[in-house]
Amino acid sequence: MFAMPKTAKKIVLVVAAFMAVVFAVFLFNQTTQIVQSARAVNVVFGEGVMWGLIFTYCILLTTPLVLWFRLPKRMLPPETTEGAAYDRFLIDFKKRLSRHPRLRGHALNSTTDIETALQKLDKHADDVVTSTASAVFLSTAVLQSGRLDVLVVFAAQTRLIWQVAHVYYQRPSLRDFVQLYANVASTAFIAAGIEDIDVDVLVGTIFGSTVAAIPGMHLLASSVLSGSANAFLTLRVGMITKEYCRCTVQVEKAGLRRAATVKAAKLLSSIVREGTVKLSKATVSASKMKLSQAFQVVTGRRGKMETS
Template sequence: MKREIRRVLTITAFAVSALILIVIVNQLIQFANFLGGIHPVFGQVSLILFLIVAAVAVLAPVWLYFKLPGRLIPPETDEGAEFDRYIENLSKRLGGNPIVKMDQVSGVDDVREAIHVLDKESDKSIKRTANRAFITTAISQNGALDALFILGLQFRLIWEIAHIYAQRPTIKDLSYLYTNVMVTAFIASSIDEAEYYEIVESSMSQGIGSVLSFVPGTTMVINSVITGSSNAFLTLRVGKVAQQYCGTLVKRRRQSIRNSATAEAAKMLAGIVYDGTKIVVKHIGKAPLRLASKPFRRGKKEE
């Protein structure tokens, strides 16, 4: 069944790509004909240049796909020849990573130290993306657009983390990472609903307890913070799952990764809720003042 679905999707992807390519080439030819109406030389030169650009755009990804190295698959255990080969290959990849900044990466200890450096760097990306998810969705309060925005943020976060751990991941690397992260992060049974609400409630009580006392219209703020906290937590969790897939030395069970990512995301959530709530409160607090001052601003413009 999976093979048939994969085959159908592959054929569909090739068919759609071919149609898009035909449309692009057709538009380029029409534009070249338009330039040819001005002067025949313009038309011929532009057509050749357009076709070269189109060929490069199609062939460059294929060339990169075969040029870049394949993904490194962690072994089952941290002992034996397979683990030693993996550490050796991983050492070479980490040694060429500009974020690591180590003179030489050799052996398990150096690899762990290098991964620790990459963990810190990826944590910055995870927190930055979660903060953006919290503030944007807490202020926006638009379900459909927020869902698309969060999905885009999370895919970009996975891309950033993949680049942090592997300087130039291949298409295989990214497809493997996206598939595993999205399946692991969004599986329905991965986190119990009661546990989820408990995490968000705990983070909210730590993050907004001292902030809300200064704000009128507390209900509006709480609703905004609930929405922002939910999306921030999911984003943190996706980032932590991606981090663990990229930085592991041995294969880990999906359930173990989910549980660990949930626990780490919960620890990071309180700080993000606290910082984000201050910004949300600031915007909501200014809104009535801006509305009240509108008539006066209009009067000044009319004068």
């Protein structure tokens, strides 16, 4: 009876250690390629990029440790929502919520008041998650580089976990922490591989050869595809973090992940729509600027020829 939990913990630790080693090797490889590309432009610039990345990694790696020691551990609810144990949990949980800066002056006298307070925190957490996902969408859509996408996604999701945990003013358990950062690491792997997808074939299959032949369609489709995938993965990590930090009832982990995936899919459509509009406007304005510059060059040369 007691051997199974110990075995499960050992398996989780071994898998987490393996993921950490693989991700470290992967990140080292991506960093080396970025630094080499920067040094090809300028040696001094390459050195600056290298030390900048090292500083960034140090911040990202210390963030979980600071979060772990700074915030109190999530209060685990009892298995049932009735009885003396659950009443004691609500009393302790109410005390913690009363110290929350965002809930000052908020009534916490009943379970309804507690649920209303949690809904207020939920809304703020959703805003944090969607704004981060929107930033990831635009950043990865514009960069179009798997190596840089890894850094953007890794940094954004690490910061997202920090922000959501501070919204609820409690951190996940150690096991949940490991699972969260395993999600972040796997998301970084996926972000690096998205650029290898053959977008021309994908666009031609979905929209037909006529649409695929439109100038700029390949670039726009590639940008939207990369941004959408990374935004969806960021939304999913954010929703899982939210449930790990807020839940007042016992939640099945498999059901939690499915629910997080469904919520992420619902939020993704508005992010993609708004992001695509911004990308299209930026593309059109850039095209207009280039045409204007080309026209000025042509008219300038014509004027010189006429005067000569």
